[in-house]
Structures are given as structure tokens and as C-alpha cells.
Amino acid sequence: MEHRKVMILGTGPAGYTAAIYSARANLEPLVIEGDEPGGQLTLTTEIENFPGFIDGIMGPELMDNMKKQAERFGAEFQRGRATSVDFSTKPLRVTVDKDKEYTADAVILATGASAKMLGIPGESDLIGRGVSTCATCDGFFFRNKRVIVVGGGDSAMEEATFLTKFASEVTIVHRRNELRASKVMQERARANEKIKWVLNVTTEEVKSDGNKVTGLQVVDNDTGERRVIEADGVFVAIGHRPNTEFLNGQVVTDEVGYIVTQGATSQTSVEAVFACGDVMDARYRQAITAAGSGCKAAMDVEKYLEGSMTHDWSMAEKV
Known part of the structure; x- marks a missing residue:
């Protein structure tokens, strides 16, 4: 069973940004890319509202750039999907593709949300x-x-x-x-x-x-x-479904399934588990807000691992 300081489950703007920040903090993150590496933006064409790109940028290109930037600082990427977790013990346990097991000191959940589709020809x-x-x-x-x-x-x-x-x-x-x-x-x-x-x-x-x-x-x-x-x-526009089924109820979510975080932080109801991006944001669902929350998650993880973060771990009982 392989051990890591930090595991990031999911990519997209949130997961990639969390990888960039945690890698720059020498946390050597392992990123599990998920079924759709790069997230929903890999399915879009031109993005014109992401700051810094005057003439816009293609969604897949933006995601590829973010991944390369994270790799430059030492983040490691693995194809696959987190199929189950065990957050009841320390270190935390994550199973990928049902057969590869890892332990981690901290986990960042960035698995996103999937738009519900009609399922009709041509869509x-x-x-x-x-x-x-x-x-x-x-x-x-x-x-x-x-x-x-x-x-x-x-x-x-x-x-x-x-x-x-x-x-x-x-x-x-x-x-x-x-x-x-x-x-x-x-x-x-x-x-x-x-x-x-x-x-x-x-x-x-x-x-x-x-x-x-x-x-x-x-x-x-x-x-x-x-x-x-x-x-x-x-x-x-028939709704979104947060990708939280694999958590099997181990983290507090709202009635729809979006992960609940504490205040302005990325902290979940479980110690050492953090969340960012569309998996915890049912309101904005934008690339730039997801990226910002990925930054917050990585910074929270860094503070947690160095012992300088306070957390009300009883939140699960209050929600």
C-alpha cells in the first residue's frame, strides 16, 4: 500500500490549481485524474472569461497548460478513478479502480459535478x-x-x-x-x-x-x-449531480450531494479531508471560482499538515 502526503482526487481547474499550490509547497501531491481528465472544460471549445487570455483560449488547452504547470513543480498524475475511500482511520485510505490502494496524510476532493444530460441522439x-x-x-x-x-x-x-x-x-x-x-x-x-x-x-x-x-x-x-x-x-438545464457517490456518506453533504465545507475554508466534516471546485459549489460553477477554491484547499492542507490549522471536527454532528 503506497503512502503519500497529499492525494488530490479529480482534476479540472480546482484539482489542477490544488496540485500547483501543493506541489510548490513541497507536498509532492499524487493526483488521481478521474474518468474525465481535465474535467468539463475539456468538452468546451473557446473560453473567453478566464482572466489573462485576451483573445480567449480553448478549454482543453487551458487544462493541459494547468497540468503541465503542476508537473513542473513535481505533482504526479495517475490515470484512474477513486472508487472508494476509508476516512475512519489514520492515515486516510483511498482505493483507485477497485484494486490499487493508497494511504495519505491529507486528501483533497476535487471530483467536480456532472451536468445531467437528456441522453438523446446527437446530444x-x-x-x-x-x-x-x-x-x-x-x-x-x-x-x-x-x-x-x-x-x-x-x-x-x-x-x-x-x-x-x-x-x-x-x-x-x-x-x-x-x-x-x-x-x-x-x-x-x-x-x-x-x-x-x-x-x-x-x-x-x-x-x-x-x-x-x-x-x-x-x-x-x-x-x-x-x-x-x-x-x-x-x-x-436539468440540473447537476456532484460526483460524491464513491464517498459512501463518509463526508457531510447537503441534500443533493454537494460536500459541505466550514465557513470560508475548504475543510470538510472529516479531519484531514478538504474539498474544492464544483463538488462543493452548487452556485457559481465557473472555471475561475473552481481554480480559486483549489488554491484555498492546497493552502488549508499545508497549514493542517504543519499543525497550524484549527478545525471544528464536530461539524458532522451539527449539520
Whole structure:
């Protein structure tokens, strides 16, 4: 069983930044890259809102640069996925791909959150070419174009309202006649003249011209009639799922599964376990905020290992 000072589970902006900072602190971190090395940004195209890149940068390139920067300072990367953990003993135990076991003095959880997808033909093939799960990230690219938002909750209403700043027309598509969104969010969306509604339909396929999105095929739940809603983009807004299943309840999470941290720190309910990025942030979910939280996690780990961090380890009993 191999022992490490620090293990970082997950990559993306949070995991990579945590790796950079902990490596520079001579903590020799081992980073387990996860199923999707680089995280959700490897599925995007151009990123224009990450500070320091005047003309933007491609998502995969940004992630590759972060990884190389961490490697420069001595971070070690291993392909694989953390499949289980045991945080009840010291040192902490982590199992990777069900057969490789490690122990660590501290663990940083940066496993992110996965956008829930529709699971229909054309969807995964067109991510970054008209299909998106983040209006804040990609809305700018749809200036004066027609877009569709799929979903009926608060996040869908928020995404649709945000997209009206850029798009010429936004169509909200939902599988029921009733929306799950709060009354306030519904009223705000219905009052926006740019927003149209297609309710009580089932999504069947994202249409394309072979290169980019051209529309969304739906079927009326009452009549069975099929039609294609023409659009330049499809935003899937049916929620996110934090990647915390492998923790098996050993760290305090909220009702959805996002890890709960103490105050402004990255400290979880378990001593020596810290969290950063989208796995603990259900609100912002931006590359820059994830990177910032990765920095905090690494700095917290450094202070913890040197014995200068105070922590209320009874938080688990209070939540």
C-alpha cells in the first residue's frame, strides 16, 4: 500500500490549481485524474472569461497548460478513478479502480459535478458545437441567434433569462405542462418577451447539419405529433449531480450531494479531508471560482499538515 502526503482526487481547474499550490509547497501531491481528465472544460471549445487570455483560449488547452504547470513543480498524475475511500482511520485510505490502494496524510476532493444530460441522439456528439450545459460560459457565442433551453426548474428559468441578453429568441422546452421552478422565477421568465414556451413534449433528438446544431426534435405527449424546433443552440438545464457517490456518506453533504465545507475554508466534516471546485459549489460553477477554491484547499492542507490549522471536527454532528 503506497503512502503519500497529499492525494488530490479529480482534476479540472480546482484539482489542477490544488496540485500547483501543493506541489510548490513541497507536498509532492499524487493526483488521481478521474474518468474525465481535465474535467468539463475539456468538452468546451473557446473560453473567453478566464482572466489573462485576451483573445480567449480553448478549454482543453487551458487544462493541459494547468497540468503541465503542476508537473513542473513535481505533482504526479495517475490515470484512474477513486472508487472508494476509508476516512475512519489514520492515515486516510483511498482505493483507485477497485484494486490499487493508497494511504495519505491529507486528501483533497476535487471530483467536480456532472451536468445531467437528456441522453438523446446527437446530444453528446454536438457538445461544444451548439449543445451546452452552461449559459454563463457559452451564451456570448449565441448573440442574435435562436436557442433552446431544456428544463423546468429554477436553473432553466435562470439560464433562459440570462440568454436573452444575447440571443434573439429563447425557447423553453419542458416535458410537463407544469414547471418545477419557483413562482418568482417563472413570472420573471414569462414576462420576458424574448422567451417562448413549448411544454408537455418529450425531447427525441438534437438535429444538426453535420457540423453544428440546427434544431431539436420533440414529440407532443398528448397527440404524438413530432416536430423540429429550429435553433442554433440547445442548452440542457436539468440540473447537476456532484460526483460524491464513491464517498459512501463518509463526508457531510447537503441534500443533493454537494460536500459541505466550514465557513470560508475548504475543510470538510472529516479531519484531514478538504474539498474544492464544483463538488462543493452548487452556485457559481465557473472555471475561475473552481481554480480559486483549489488554491484555498492546497493552502488549508499545508497549514493542517504543519499543525497550524484549527478545525471544528464536530461539524458532522451539527449539520
